[in-house]
Amino acid sequence: MDIEEIRKIYKSLEQLVLILMLIALPLFGMVYLYYNSGNLDWELPEIPDFVNGMLAGGGTALLAIQYFLFHKKLKVSFHYEELLKKVKVYSNATKERFFLLFLSSLLATIGLLFFGNPYFVILFAVTLIFFSLAKPTPDRMGRLMKLKKKERDVILAASRPE
Template sequence: MERNVLILIAIPLPAFAFAYLYTNSDNMDLDIPAVPESINSFLLGLISAVILIQWVRFQKGIKKLKKTEVALENKLKGYNKLTVQRYWFLFWAGLFCAGGLLIFQNPGFTISYAIILVFISLGKPSPDRLVKLLQLKGDDKDKVMEFNVRD
């Protein structure tokens, strides 16, 4: 899971960095076609919706996982699925931010990407976060905390 999440984080970052450097540099000139300004607002709204949807889906999924009485392995599989889904949403939102910034040069896309980075950094999977989110106790907590131990 960690590898998949890191890949989903890493791909939009250079795209956004390029768009950001392009908008702040007078050295580069790309022939970007004119796009209706209404797309600008639509894209910012879409990004906001994707950010909100990923948060709501993740929180609902975690709440459901906490309430179920299933084995730890099944809870971990559920958490894995929710986390990867969350990062796919953030992946697409990040790419939309890069594209929007490149085309429209609107600082709203930079702010949106900063919000995405907050979700990425605060949501990164870790044993501590898993224990806290699923409210694990006893043996389940000990098993998960062993993930921190590297040989």
């Protein structure tokens, strides 16, 4: 039945989001503490200043790209009648979105580590906001895929533990 397949998809999305956040948060946290301590020295190599701009620009661009790419790919789900197909489109778009967000968080972490630029703290904070706001929930899935009440109920049932 579709509900079991949707449950598997939903659980895998939930796990992916948590794993990526569990990697991104401690990495950035360690670098942030290192940056703020002022008395630690990891003897990092000197990197040319243009890399600072590339990391900042790349991280910022990834935030914009993930947003627009996600919504563009999500529009494909509007063409399907079958709920399972819609959920699969949403799942693939969401996975791609979270990998881009994870990459943005890594760029912010590397940028802060090597350059100490406070912009990377802001970049990471905005990335975390997207992580939080984009996390798949039954309500968010129903709203973004423009599901009918009956389809939303199926998503809600699939999101609950067995």
